[in-house]
Amino acid sequence: MGTLINVIFYYLYRYIPAILSDLSKSLLFPSEIFAILKVKFGGYVEKTNKSSLDKLAVELNDIDFCYATLNKVSRSFAFVIQELPLELKDAICIFYLVLRGLDSVEDDMNYPDEKKIILLREFHKKLSIDNWTIQNVGDTKDYQILLEHFDKVIRVFKSLDVKYQSVIIEITRRMGCGMADYVGKIGSIETTSSYNLYCHYVAGLVGYGLSEIFAKSGLEDADLHLNEELSNSMGLFLQKTNIIRDYLEDLQAGRTWWPREIWQNYANDLSDFSHHPNAKQSLECLNHMVMDSLSHVPHVIQYLNRLRNCRIFKFCAIPQVMAMATLAQLYSNPKVFTSVIKIRKGLTCKLMLNCSNVSQTHSWFYLFIEKIQSKIPHENNTNVQQMETLVQQIKDLCRN
Numbered sequence: 001m002g003t004l005i006n007v008i009f010y011y012l013y014r015y016i017p018a019i020l021s022d023l024s025k026s027l028l029f030p031s032e033i034f035a036i037l038k039v040k041f042g043g044y045v046e047k048t049n050k051s052s053l054d055k056l057a058v059e060l061n062d063i064d065f066c067y068a069t070l071n072k073v074s075r076s077f078a079f080v081i082q083e084l085p086l087e088l089k090d091a092i093c094i095f096y097l098v099l100r101g102l103d104s105v106e107d108d109m110n111y112p113d114e115k116k117i118i119l120l121r122e123f124h125k126k127l128s129i130d131n132w133t134i135q136n137v138g139d140t141k142d143y144q145i146l147l148e149h150f151d152k153v154i155r156v157f158k159s160l161d162v163k164y165q166s167v168i169i170e171i172t173r174r175m176g177c178g179m180a181d182y183v184g185k186i187g188s189i190e191t192t193s194s195y196n197l198y199c200h201y202v203a204g205l206v207g208y209g210l211s212e213i214f215a216k217s218g219l220e221d222a223d224l225h226l227n228e229e230l231s232n233s234m235g236l237f238l239q240k241t242n243i244i245r246d247y248l249e250d251l252q253a254g255r256t257w258w259p260r261e262i263w264q265n266y267a268n269d270l271s272d273f274s275h276h277p278n279a280k281q282s283l284e285c286l287n288h289m290v291m292d293s294l295s296h297v298p299h300v301i302q303y304l305n306r307l308r309n310c311r312i313f314k315f316c317a318i319p320q321v322m323a324m325a326t327l328a329q330l331y332s333n334p335k336v337f338t339s340v341i342k343i344r345k346g347l348t349c350k351l352m353l354n355c356s357n358v359s360q361t362h363s364w365f366y367l368f369i370e371k372i373q374s375k376i377p378h379e380n381n382t383n384v385q386q387m388e389t390l391v392q393q394i395k396d397l398c399r400n
Helices: 002-024 029-042 053-059 062-073 076-081 086-107 114-125 139-148 152-160 162-182 192-217 228-245 249-250 280-292 297-306 310-330 345-353 356-372 383-400
Strands: none
Touching: 002 086, 029 345, 053 062, 053 139, 062 076, 062 086, 062 139, 062 152, 076 310, 076 345, 086 114, 086 139, 086 152, 086 162, 086 192, 114 162, 139 152, 162 192, 192 228, 228 249, 228 280, 228 297, 228 310, 280 310, 280 356, 280 383, 297 310, 297 356, 297 383, 310 345, 310 356, 345 383, 356 383
């Protein structure tokens, strides 16, 4: 009896504080409370090892280390990857970690630009080198550990079917070369075309790669990857949403991705918005950026409509719907300029549990676009008119 009581108190001590914090934010949304508990205790999330990643690198075999790393650096991706068919899980896990390693090189502001450019352009070649690793590169400790033990990722990569290896190598090559072109240009994205190109390199190419992996698996149509515009929009929508949300964090880190072509219509300097978050010009610029991101939603809906495999559909749909929920939070919200806006954990859990088919997903898109529509300023200008037209287009696609 005493042992049972000790176990109960252990779990209360370990889990209750964090859960109560999440639950308190969803008190007005009972269905979200249920979703939190279901995700937490319903076997939807694999238990994560609490040991540090450098310790796990010594203790775990190669594939287990890869999944442990995935859980450490991206809990949300670790969740959606569980939705995939078994055949695709390892390939997508390694695809993510390879690109995460590449991205860590780009994000390390202390790594010399000359060396960074060379490594970015040649990173794909490292996948063919047994036992290749690199020390002290990466903008966080976990990312540094990933690269310090990258030999484990390489060994699992080499165990994959060659058809998946070829996709990962090619996308890594193209992404690395694209990233190299922007080294030293952080904070100087001038045009929307350059903005779109950067987002293509760091996210649109991921859409290309995933579509080709899906097609080559035989679980989706063999020509799925041929419509590159749709695949590209899947990545750009997510990336642009993150760029808008991370305005303040990026500004403070000395890296800014909002294109001058947009923000110069509303301020003399991009940092002005953080000083005057409630100003009309600040919110107009924010809404312009959100509208630009939303312009990809019609393609996102078309892409999701094409998917045949229900598990692949859920893997793809969850991040897109979460991005849509995030934009509904960001639109006309001055807090974007003073903090980092995140959707409630309860809403996140609810979305994760209810994106299983086209009908559910369309309903979410419709709900969030209506939330955005309710916040559109009652003004007669070009941006408002364009936004109203775009909103109606998205609503029509969701109805159909």
